[in-house]
Each structure stands twice: as structure tokens, then as C-alpha cells.
Amino acid sequence: MRELFEILNENIKKHDEIIIMTHARPDLDGMGSALALFKIIKLMDKKCFIVSPKKKLYRSLDKAIKLLNDNDIVFNFKSEEEIINGKYKKPLLIILDTQKPELVESDKVLDFINDKIVIDHHIGSLDTVNDTIYKYSDANKSSIVEVISEYLNYLEVNIEPLIMTVLLAGMVVDTSSFNIKTTARTFEMAAYLARNGADFVILQDILKEPREEMVERYQFISNSEEIVSDILMCRMDDNIHGNVDIALLAKELLKFEDIKASFAIGRLSHRIVGVSARSMGDVNVGEIMEKLGGGGHLTDAAAQIKDKSIDEVAEELKKIIKRVI
Numbered sequence: 001m002r003e004l005f006e007i008l009n010e011n012i013k014k015h016d017e018i019i020i021m022t023h024a025r026p027d028l029d030g031m032g033s034a035l036a037l038f039k040i041i042k043l044m045d046k047k048c049f050i051v052s053p054k055k056k057l058y059r060s061l062d063k064a065i066k067l068l069n070d071n072d073i074v075f076n077f078k079s080e081e082e083i084i085n086g087k088y089k090k091p092l093l094i095i096l097d098t099q100k101p102e103l104v105e106s107d108k109v110l111d112f113i114n115d116k117i118v119i120d121h122h123i124g125s126l127d128t129v130n131d132t133i134y135k136y137s138d139a140n141k142s143s144i145v146e147v148i149s150e151y152l153n154y155l156e157v158n159i160e161p162l163i164m165t166v167l168l169a170g171m172v173v174d175t176s177s178f179n180i181k182t183t184a185r186t187f188e189m190a191a192y193l194a195r196n197g198a199d200f201v202i203l204q205d206i207l208k209e210p211r212e213e214m215v216e217r218y219q220f221i222s223n224s225e226e227i228v229s230d231i232l233m234c235r236m237d238d239n240i241h242g243n244v245d246i247a248l249l250a251k252e253l254l255k256f257e258d259i260k261a262s263f264a265i266g267r268l269s270h271r272i273v274g275v276s277a278r279s280m281g282d283v284n285v286g287e288i289m290e291k292l293g294g295g296g297h298l299t300d301a302a303a304q305i306k307d308k309s310i311d312e313v314a315e316e317l318k319k320i321i322k323r324v325i
């Protein structure tokens with residue numbers, strides 16, 4: 001990681017404008033990291049912008065940004081048009097929490113800026129941003145927050161404690177409260193964030209959910225089915241949901257006693273159905289999602305299927321699971 005930090009330092013110094021972009025429909029990990037990196041770059045006295053999300057923010061992230069703004073901690077967001085029309089002299093694009101061109105917030109910005117650094121913690125695929133100055137991709141990292149915390153630690157700089165809280169919230173979300181993808185180093189970085197001001201009460205406030213949404217989730221869960229022994233599947237209704245909502249369902253299902261793997265199916269758009277899969281490690285859900293055209297890790301995977309109903313996807317998934325197990 002030292003190499004990444006040296007390259008970041010060198011390139012932030014070398015460029016005139018630093019543009020930070022995360023994936024579309026950003027979460028607390030990707031955008032929380034972007035906010036912290038923005039502050040780091042401002043400390044280095046450089047112009048910095050974050051690519052504005054086009055779609056409505058997830059509630060938790062929206063809450064976090066409002067809370068920061070209410071405390072006079074502000075950021076510089078720019079739309080893709082503003083960036084493309086910005087007449088920049090020497091821009092650098094830093095991409096966080098994804099390396100897939102089809103997942104970034106703006107493919108126009110991706111095409112527009114030549115100098116790119118990618119920082120990701122998902123398993124790489126063939127379809128990845130190329131022509132980068134440097135690509136850091138480590139699937140053993142819990143979150144991008146963990147990497148950015150390491151960077152803060154390496155630089156020995158201080159940013160606002162409230163941003164530390166948002167970073168820790170991102171870590172909590174990406175690790176399902178330190179249950180998955182968590183190493184000893186993750187806890188060390190969580191301790192680092194706590195030592196530098198992360199507040200657990202504010203963190204809980206950021207992550208709290210409205211009652212209706214939790215009740216709705218448990219309705220879907222109550223209709224879940226055990227496909228084969230210890231494997232649960234749950235389908236949502238036909239309304240459009242965010243992939244975070246689908247992932248949350250899969251994570252919840254995995255909490256039930258004896259359950260080794262879980263799958264949640266929901267509609268992501270009028271044409272796309274999403275599947276989110278989680279496993280305790282005995283069942284390779286990455287392999288199962290690959291058979292549905294998706295991919296991922298042993299314990300954490302997903303797929304997106306075009307032009308099929310939720311029930312059709314559910315039937316296909318059942319067949320695959322019965323074949324594999």
C-alpha cells in the first residue's frame with residue numbers, strides 16, 4: 001500500500017486539478033472515502049472536485065452529507081458537464097470503490113480525463129478501467145475506507161472528526177458490522193478512526209432506518225424459502241429497489257441459525273433484475289453468480305439479469321443451486 005500512497009502523493013502534486021469519482025448510486029464506503037480524500041487533497045493545497053451523483057442518494061449517505069454541511073464541512077461537487085467544460089490544465093482522475101467502466105458515476109468523465117488512478121477492493125474482471133497511471137485492487141481489504149484510513153495514517157494528517165465518523169460508518173456497512181471481509185488490520189483502522197474522533201452515537205444515527213423500511217424487509221424475509229438444506233432465497237416485490245437494499249436482504253438472511261448461504265432477488269430497473277448472494281464460506285456464491293452471468297467473491301457476489309421476471313430468475317437460480325450443491 002506504501003507504493004499506492006507514494007504514487008498518490010506524487011501525482012496529486014504533479015496535477016493541477018484532482019477529480020474524485022466513485023461508482024454510480026454511491027454508498028457510504030465509496031462516497032465517504034471520496035469526502036475524506038477531498039479533505040486530504042485540500043490540505044495539499046490543490047483544486048479538487050467530486051463528481052456529483054446523478055441519482056438520488058441513499059438515505060444514510062444523504063444524512064451523512066447533510067450532517068457534515070450543517071457543521072460547515074463542505075465539499076466541491078461538480079456535474080459531469082461542468083467537469084467536461086472545465087478547461088482544466090492538468091487533471092487527474094481518482095476512481096474509488098470500483099474498477100469497472102460500466103459502474104462509474106460518469107463514463108464521459110472517464111473518457112475525458114487521461115491520467116487515472118484506480119483504488120478498488122472488488123475482484124478484478126476482464127472489463128476493467130485500463131490505461132491507468134496506477135491501479136490498486138486488493139480484494140482482501142474490507143472497504144475503501146480502510147485504504148483511505150491507512151492513507152490518513154501514513155500522511156499523519158488530521159481531518160474533521162465528523163468525517164472520521166462517516167468513514168467508520170462506511171466500514172461498518174461494507175463489513176456488515178465487522179462480520180465479513182474483516183481482518184485484524186480492519187479493526188486497527190477502526191481503532192484509528194475512533195482515536196481520531198469517530199463518534200459511535202452519531203454513527204448509529206447515520207445508519208438508523210425508518211420503521212417502514214425495516215418492516216418491509218422483514219415481510220420479504222418472512223416469505224423466504226429454503227431451496228436446499230441451509231440455503232435461503234428471498235424475492236422482493238416487483239417495485240424498483242436499489243442494489244444496496246437487495247444486498248441488505250441477503251445479509252439479513254445469513255444471520256439466521258444454520259444458514260450457510262443466502263440469495264435475494266429484486267428489481268433494479270424496468271429491464272434489470274438483481275441478485276445478491278452471501279455465504280459463510282462453505283458455499284461459493286461467486287461461482288453460483290457466475291452461472292447467472294454475474295460474479296464476485298466466495299462469500300459475497302451478485303448478478304444482474306436483463307429482460308427476465310423476478311420469478312424466472314428465481315427458478316433459474318434454484319436450478320443452479322440444486323445442481324451445484
Ligand SMILES: [Mn+2]
Pocket residue numbers: 029030097121143144174
Ligand atoms: Mn466498498
